[in-house]
Amino acid sequence: MVICAVIACDHFMQKLPQNFNVEKIRRDFPILQRLVRGKPLVYLDNAATSQKPQAVLDALAHYYEAENANVHRGVHYLSEAATNAYEGSREIVRRHINAASVKEIIFVRGTTEGINLVAHSYGRKHIKAGDEIVISAMEHHSNIVPWQLLCEETGAKLRVIPINDAGEWIWEEAVKLLNRKTKLVAVVHVSNSLGTINPIKKLIALAHELGVPVLVDGAQALPHMRVDVRELDCDFYAFSGHKAFGPTGIGVLYGKEAWLEKMAPYQGGGDMIKSVTFEKTTFNDLPYRFEAGTPDIAGAVGLARALEYISNLGYEAIDAHEHDLLNYATETLSTLKPLRLIGTAKDKASVVSFVLDGIHPHDVGTILDRDGIAIRTGHHCTQPVMQRYDIPATSRASFAFYNTRAEIDALVRGVEQVLKIMA
Ligand SMILES: Cc1ncc(COP(=O)(O)O)c(C=O)c1O
Numbered sequence: 211m212v213i214c215a216v217i218a219c220d221h222f223m224q225k226l227p228q229n230f231n232v233e234k235i236r237r238d239f240p241i242l243q244r245l246v247r248g249k250p251l252v253y254l255d256n257a258a259t260s261q262k263p264q265a266v267l268d269a270l271a272h273y274y275e276a277e278n279a280n281v282h283r284g285v286h287y288l289s290e291a292a293t294n295a296y297e298g299s300r301e302i303v304r305r306h307i308n309a310a311s312v313k314e315i316i317f318v319r320g321t322t323e324g325i326n327l328v329a330h331s332y333g334r335k336h337i338k339a340g341d342e343i344v345i346s347a348m349e350h351h352s353n354i355v356p357w358q359l360l361c362e363e364t365g366a367k368l369r370v371i372p373i374n375d376a377g378e379w380i381w382e383e384a385v386k387l388l389n390r391k392t393k394l395v396a397v398v399h400v401s402n403s404l405g406t407i408n409p410i411k412k413l414i415a416l417a418h419e420l421g422v423p424v425l426v427d428g429a430q431a432l433p434h435m436r437v438d439v440r441e442l443d444c445d446f447y448a449f450s451g452h453k454a455f456g457p458t459g460i461g462v463l464y465g466k467e468a469w470l471e472k473m474a475p476y477q478g479g480g481d482m483i484k485s486v487t488f489e490k491t492t493f494n495d496l497p498y499r500f501e502a503g504t505p506d507i508a509g510a511v512g513l514a515r516a517l518e519y520i521s522n523l524g525y526e527a528i529d530a531h532e533h534d535l536l537n538y539a540t541e542t543l544s545t546l547k548p549l550r551l552i553g554t555a556k557d558k559a560s561v562v563s564f565v566l567d568g569i570h571p572h573d574v575g576t577i578l579d580r581d582g583i584a585i586r587t588g589h590h591c592t593q594p595v596m597q598r599y600d601i602p603a604t605s606r607a608s609f610a611f612y613n614t615r616a617e618i619d620a621l622v623r624g625v626e627q628v629l630k631i632m633a
Pocket of ligand 1 (some may be wrong): 591
């Protein structure tokens with residue numbers, strides 16, 4: 211039996227930023243105040259989607275109440291206001307990830323669409339039979355299936371960097387896999403099912419020695435750590451707004467201008483053209499060439515506000531708090547004997563995946579839900595990871611900066627309850 215008072219000893223008391231007031235931060239998130247099944251909500255499913263601060267909800271409401279119109283095409287007041295709101299959001303995203311130009315910021319529906327865009331527009335133009343695309347064994351299905359489709363279409367081959375038992379890339383194998391046939395490397399920055407933070411900067415440098423571009427799936431990284439695309443020197447970086455405290459339905463694909471200029475259009479339609487005749491269409495400049503049709507204007511505005519919210523908290527403070535939660539959760543859950551952690555990399559973000567001997571994760575999730583505790587159970591859209599560990603699924607708790615040690619205590623008590631019920 212884990213007694214929370216006992217485990218809250220000095221050993222766990224890392225130094226947290228003094229001005230980081232979790233209780234105050236939690237008051238910014240209306241949903242965190244609600245009860246679920248009569249109990250205070252304990253939301254530990256942040257890797258699936260994050261909750262939204264009032265500032266983001268206000269930005270969405272304000273946009274629809276005061277600025278709603280279509281962008282780029284109108285001469286009237288509201289169209290200009292909407293265009294300014296949309297393009298202003300693009301500049302906020304650019305600054306947030308330190309891209310060189312707003313031409314490199316393409317608004318998409320999310321990480322999945324960003325990756326599909328590159329598979330379509332880069333892949334179909336630059337990849338042919340016999341070429342190789344390198345991914346890793348811990349990719350989300352979003353960063354596997356688009357490349358499989360491309361390989362089927364072109365005759366290219368998918369190569370996979372294997373992982374060790376801790377859930378880290380086996381570096382020597384990565385080095386061996388990259389060669390003159392490699393035409394693209396597409397890898398995840400932070401694994402959603404294992405929590406591993408991958409050494410992407412090192413892999414990007416290695417790929418660039420061979421002149422190979424690198425796409426990074428940043429869905430689980432941007433909400434937790436500073437991403438500087440110029441420092442990383444990645445060629446593409448995709449992330450989703452909804453995992454970064456912004457709205458659903460909006461995300462970003464960053465692409466180096468030099469690559470975007472050499473890529474085929476993604477979808478055809480309004481806004482992505484300069485001129486259209488029945489004989490010939492000329493395409494618009496970047497970034498509009500990749501944004502066909504009316505975009506999710508309100509989504510972009512909400513995302514920009516979410517990024518500002520993160521910046522105001524500061525990634526250093528977020529990192530310190532989340533690492534404290536990760537260490538606390540790892541150590542307290544590890545004291546439960548039939549529990550096995552899946553994903554024990556040295557460098558981890560705030561994801562704790564585990565299995566309990568003889569108990570299906572769905573039972574764990576269902577029993578925890580009765581106490582208002584939300585975790586995710588299943589394969590987390592990483593079935594090859596499950597195959598690697600020879601398990602059908604895991605239970606996954608994933609933390610954000612608004613979570614607390616008390617919530618982890620509740621999780622541990624909940625798992626103890628599961629063990630009692632299922633014994
Ligand atoms: C690592 C990773 N990549 C890609 C995705 C897909 O993100 P979205 O569904 O927002 O496109 C997810 C979502 O869970 C993810 O965790």
